[in-house]
Amino acid sequence: MNRTLQTTLLGALGGFIGFAFAEVLAPSGPPTSLAQVIVSTMVWTALFVLPLTLLLLAAENVLGMRGRWSRGWGAALIPTLLLGAFAGGTAQLLYTVGLGIGLPNRMTRALGWAVMGAGIGLVLGLLDRSWVKAWRGMLGGAAGGFVGGLLFDSFGTLRFGEGDTGILARAFGLTVLGAAIGYMLRLSQEFFKSAWLMGTAGRYEGKQYILTKPQVTLGRSDSNDIGLYYEPNIPLKAGTFQQQGQNWQWVGENLAVNGQVVPSATLRHGDRLSIGQTAFVFQTRAQVGSPVPVAPHQYMLEGAGQIFPLPAQFARVALGTAGEVKLTGAGIQARHAELLLTDGRLELLAHGPVTLNGQALSAGQRVPVRVDDRVQLGGQEFQLIRASLVPTKA
Numbered sequence: 452m453n454r455t456l457q458t459t460l461l462g463a464l465g466g467f468i469g470f471a472f473a474e475v476l477a478p479s480g481p482p483t484s485l486a487q488v489i490v491s492t493m494v495w496t497a498l499f500v501l502p503l504t505l506l507l508l509a510a511e512n513v514l515g516m517r518g519r520w521s522r523g524w525g526a527a528l529i530p531t532l533l534l535g536a537f538a539g540g541t542a543q544l545l546y547t548v549g550l551g552i553g554l555p556n557r558m559t560r561a562l563g564w565a566v567m568g569a570g571i572g573l574v575l576g577l578l579d580r581s582w583v584k585a586w587r588g589m590l591g592g593a594a595g596g597f598v599g600g601l602l603f604d605s606f607g608t609l610r611f612g613e614g615d616t617g618i619l620a621r622a623f624g625l626t627v628l629g630a631a632i633g634y635m636l637r638l639s640q641e642f643f644k645s646a647w648l649m650g651t652a653g654r655y656e657g658k659q660y661i662l663t664k665p666q667v668t669l670g671r672s673d674s675n676d677i678g679l680y681y682e683p684n685i686p687l688k689a690g691t692f693q694q695q696g697q698n699w700q701w702v703g704e705n706l707a708v709n710g711q712v713v714p715s716a717t718l719r720h721g722d723r724l725s726i727g728q729t730a731f732v733f734q735t736r737a738q739v740g741s742p743v744p745v746a747p748h749q750y751m752l753e754g755a756g757q758i759f760p761l762p763a764q765f766a767r768v769a770l771g772t773a774g775e776v777k778l779t780g781a782g783i784q785a786r787h788a789e790l791l792l793t794d795g796r797l798e799l800l801a802h803g804p805v806t807l808n809g810q811a812l813s814a815g816q817r818v819p820v821r822v823d824d825r826v827q828l829g830g831q832e833f834q835l836i837r838a839s840l841v842p843t844k845a
Contacts, residue, residue: 500535545757565593647660751835752834778831
């Protein structure tokens with residue numbers, strides 16, 4: 452499941468839980484004045500925004516390698532409640548003024564939800580101590596809030612039978628609103644990113660951290676920007692990624708860069724980084740369309756008593772008796788399968804009979820593979836290994 456979909460689903464869950472919070476905890480008595488209407492709306496919106504923001508923050512933590520899933524929840528409580536109250540009051544004022552000047556009700560309410568979405572993006576960016584991320588988040592959150600607000604207004608008129616007070620329609624509409632905010636928040640960060648780290652091995656494989664400020668710290672502690680909490684053998688603070696003009700540098704403890712252990716290095720697009728059991732690929736927007744270089748013989752296939760190194764650089768490589776990686780054995784076809792390197796991740800594309808870790812793949816099926824996976828082509832089994840894992844002879 453990709454990061455955008457995961458964030459969207461957590462946004463939807465946050466919207467639903469926020470609806471339940473607000474329905475249960477917000478004052479239910481009918482307001483008698485405009486001031487009471489505004490205060491009531493402020494309380495309701497603050498309660499709705501709280502679980503939505505916390506779940507989107509959890510998504511940032513898990514998908515963005517920021518440490519434990521609950522990191523920053525305590526620090527987010529007060530700002531989130533305040534922004535929710537502000538958004539609710541602003542929305543109610545916009546709605547009142549809009550009615551007075553003849554603006555469509557849907558438009559004024561959508562603008563109010565946009566303010567709320569922008570506030571969520573602002574909080575998420577500030578918790579990461581990045582104004583760039585905050586501005587991008589405000590833009591995405593506002594867009595998601597506006598679109599989600601328009602959809603919510605459409606669902607709000609639905610009724611499911613006699614006696615329905617609209618509670619089901621509100622629940623559905625606010626769930627969609629949360630999903631829209633989550634989706635647009637993720638989309639804005641992905642669209643504007645210029646440099647990032649993609650996990651390719653270890654506990655953080657498939658996770659991504661977008662570099663949005665001049666200095667990004669990495670270490671085991673959650674106080675770092677990149678908190679590798681599940682790496683017990685690395686320092687609490689291992690080092691810093693520093694931006695120098697258009698370039699990024701690593702400065703700190705020893706880090707393996709393309710297989711060479713160094714305390715500092717200027718990074719280039721496609722550089723392979725590893726610390727502890729975690730491996731990354733460094734990528735930049737200007738070079739994202741080019742093949743990602745791999746350190747010489749970093750990936751290999753081992754089988755039939757032999758080692759078959761993969762090319763030093765590749766985006767797509769065929770396996771078989773006539774492939775770029777020539778494999779021999781019973782039942783192996785000319786181009787039996789392919790290995791593809793996409794966005795820092797290896798994938799296997801089956802053409803002939805292929806089994807991955809005991810599970811048969813159909814022709815044309817494409818699946819992710821990782822180090823230590825066992826691939827059987829025809830009657831011969833191979834294991835995907837790294838150069839650093841090849842045992843040395845005594």
